[in-house]
Amino acid sequence: MTNYWPWLLLFLMGAYHGINPGMGWLFAVSLGLQEKRWQAVLKALPPIAIGHALSITVVVAVAGLALANLPLFPLRVVVAALLCGFGIYRLFRSRHPSWVGMRVGFRDLVLWSFVMASAHGAGLMLLPILLGASHNGHPAPSTTNMGHQHQMHNMGPMHDMSHMDHAMPMNHVMPMQQGMQAGSMAEMNHPDPMQHMGAGGHMEHLSHLLTPSQMATFNSPARCLAAVVVHTLGHLLVSGIVALIVYKKLGLAILRQAWFNLDLLWTIALIITGIFILFV
Amino acid sequence: MALWKPDPTFYPSPKLAMQAPPEKLAYVVALEPNAYNDSGKGRPDVLMVVDTDPDSPSYGQQVGQVEMPNLGDELHHFGWNACSSALCPYAPHPHIERRYLVVPGIRSSRIHIIDIKPDPRNPQIVKTIEPEEIFARTNYSRPHTIHCGPEGIYVSALGSPEGDGPGGIFLLDHFSFEVLGQWEMDRGPQYLHYDFWWHLGYDTMVSSEWGTPKMVENGVQPDVLLNSGYGHHLHIWDLRKRRHVQSLDIGAEHQMALELRAAHDPTKAYGFMGVVVSLKDLSGSIWLWHRDNSNGSGKNGNGGWSIQKVIEIPAEPAEPENLPPILQGFKAVPPLITDINLSLDDRWLYVSCWATGELRQYDVSDPFNPKLTGSVHLGGIVRQTPHPKNPNEPLSGGPQMVEVSRDGKRIYFTNSLYYSWDEQFYHNGLKTWMVKVDADPNGGMTLDENFFLESADYRMHQIRLEGGDASSDSYCYP
Numbered sequence: 001m002t003n004y005w006p007w008l009l010l011f012l013m014g015a016y017h018g019i020n021p022g023m024g025w026l027f028a029v030s031l032g033l034q035e036k037r038w039q040a041v042l043k044a045l046p047p048i049a050i051g052h053a054l055s056i057t058v059v060v061a062v063a064g065l066a067l068a069n070l071p072l073f074p075l076r077v078v079v080a081a082l083l084c085g086f087g088i089y090r091l092f093r094s095r096h097p098s099w100v101g102m103r104v105g106f107r108d109l110v111l112w113s114f115v116m117a118s119a120h121g122a123g124l125m126l127l128p129i130l131l132g133a134s135h136n137g138h139p140a141p142s143t144t145n146m147g148h149q150h151q152m153h154n155m156g157p158m159h160d161m162s163h164m165d166h167a168m169p170m171n172h173v174m175p176m177q178q179g180m181q182a183g184s185m186a187e188m189n190h191p192d193p194m195q196h197m198g199a200g201g202h203m204e205h206l207s208h209l210l211t212p213s214q215m216a217t218f219n220s221p222a223r224c225l226a227a228v229v230v231h232t233l234g235h236l237l238v239s240g241i242v243a244l245i246v247y248k249k250l251g252l253a254i255l256r257q258a259w260f261n262l263d264l265l266w267t268i269a270l271i272i273t274g275i276f277i278l279f280v
Numbered sequence: 281m282a283l284w285k286p287d288p289t290f291y292p293s294p295k296l297a298m299q300a301p302p303e304k305l306a307y308v309v310a311l312e313p314n315a316y317n318d319s320g321k322g323r324p325d326v327l328m329v330v331d332t333d334p335d336s337p338s339y340g341q342q343v344g345q346v347e348m349p350n351l352g353d354e355l356h357h358f359g360w361n362a363c364s365s366a367l368c369p370y371a372p373h374p375h376i377e378r379r380y381l382v383v384p385g386i387r388s389s390r391i392h393i394i395d396i397k398p399d400p401r402n403p404q405i406v407k408t409i410e411p412e413e414i415f416a417r418t419n420y421s422r423p424h425t426i427h428c429g430p431e432g433i434y435v436s437a438l439g440s441p442e443g444d445g446p447g448g449i450f451l452l453d454h455f456s457f458e459v460l461g462q463w464e465m466d467r468g469p470q471y472l473h474y475d476f477w478w479h480l481g482y483d484t485m486v487s488s489e490w491g492t493p494k495m496v497e498n499g500v501q502p503d504v505l506l507n508s509g510y511g512h513h514l515h516i517w518d519l520r521k522r523r524h525v526q527s528l529d530i531g532a533e534h535q536m537a538l539e540l541r542a543a544h545d546p547t548k549a550y551g552f553m554g555v556v557v558s559l560k561d562l563s564g565s566i567w568l569w570h571r572d573n574s575n576g577s578g579k580n581g582n583g584g585w586s587i588q589k590v591i592e593i594p595a596e597p598a599e600p601e602n603l604p605p606i607l608q609g610f611k612a613v614p615p616l617i618t619d620i621n622l623s624l625d626d627r628w629l630y631v632s633c634w635a636t637g638e639l640r641q642y643d644v645s646d647p648f649n650p651k652l653t654g655s656v657h658l659g660g661i662v663r664q665t666p667h668p669k670n671p672n673e674p675l676s677g678g679p680q681m682v683e684v685s686r687d688g689k690r691i692y693f694t695n696s697l698y699y700s701w702d703e704q705f706y707h708n709g710l711k712t713w714m715v716k717v718d719a720d721p722n723g724g725m726t727l728d729e730n731f732f733l734e735s736a737d738y739r740m741h742q743i744r745l746e747g748g749d750a751s752s753d754s755y756c757y758p
Contacts, residue, residue: 096372252292
């Protein structure tokens, strides 16, 4: 059973983090403006990405260890509680790290980005993907049905919906898709067979590295590292593009109009995913 | 609750803030003089709301006020809970609201949090921080200037709870208004304190020196003054490490280094400091501090700073019978530079000469060589120049707290300095007024004949303009 969705989602979450002005691109722009050189914008991006990656690594590593050693259901309950708790805390206490300082070097930026990502629970956002993917891929092919059986017992009211999903070939809806990306989900469901075909073709080398059955389980160091890299690439790419467009073309006035409160959206999404994770 | 989009009064850069719509309201703190004398008839101080919308029938009049809960706070300077610095990249929180005025009493050490959102013309006190809390948490007293920083509210304080030094800065949380404690980690030789501001682009704070509470609360002390006991240093701080970096001494003959106006553009590393009086010739002066790598090295590795005099305003000869006792021996009126303000484009510097009754405008495009471009006379110890709206009424007091609109076109000022000093220099009584000047974009200024607000009961001090003004916000982007 092959599943590339987790990788795509990890990348998209990276992009979502990358577009948030508080996660780095704005700092890069301001450094460019302060030094009056666009190269300063570029120079700031790698340390910001590294700091972000480090913060993500902490969560992914803990999740990976837990996935490798603990049964899935209690883990889901813990993660659900964690997400809801953190989300509610941030809803009522929307704080920000009290960092001070514009004269930052490489190490400062790494640390700053680490602090910002951690304080916003950036890594927590990935938990549903890691957990959902493991729920799909964790059991070896021969035990897949058993896994499903086991799960259906726990499903309760969600049983019917889940069953319908199973009726669709090769498509197992994941909590992230249900909880947050309902709009794009349909779109993403569509190309699934294509990708499945791809797995047998030019993506074979990847399949070789990570056997298809365990493609998306995040219980080994290599796969956890890959998750961090994929996510960080999404972050770096989007924050870099946005930073350069704002610096070169749009200008800062865009901030007044377009700086949507992603943190609040994020907080609400955390709570919703926390709730959904219990039911998948 | 947080907003979904940034507060519309936040602007990333001073340039963008200049496009802000004109203010329709001004907030003015005013003290009730009888609360500070022996009359026994005192009432609490107030925050006044003044209509600044020229299309409104009540233009130039007071349209609201809120009375403080206690007597004798001596409201002086005040500021916002949040401002454009919320957009700064390193601690962004742009979805906080500019909604609360933080209004300290410089005599009582009490801080009032006043909500202007439900009804901007009828503000409400929503929280009071009692002096004991400030004493216990900061070991400071006499809170004064408020600046909304990128990661908290900075408050200057003149001294210790006992009325001595050192004075300094403490922090308030900008969500909960909790008193967080002293800002300084290492104050070096700094002891006296007055104003502060910063260069956010250089992680640098600057602070100035007046005197300890005991040196100022009962008026100017001639013996202290003649012994050069008041402040004459500018202090440079590492904003990030909260450490003293450098002291710039302007010379002991210069007394009372007060208002600091740093360039608004965060890429520019200079600013202006107003100095009240020189013992040598009673002149007042403006000093330019600027980054200067040749002058020692700052401990933060950012290079040193230097300071030099760029404006000197001479005293004016006067007959002793026209002067208050403290000045009679000098046979002259010093200008007494008590406030300065810099427009958001860093081009126009306004200078209040409180005792001679003059507001000056300088073109500081070249900060090292300011050019005098405008002058308005109003009040003054000797001149007592009347306002054009009432040409037969000699005015007491002189231009004092001055505020510049974000677009730089309108300048507002009031005439009261500080209760005990008002009494000393305007010993025949000070009747308060607030006026407005229209600034010509090419230089020069004229009094608005239709804006002349007087009050028989209060003395007006600092002005804050709705949505922000030229001394309320700081910016992280050029």
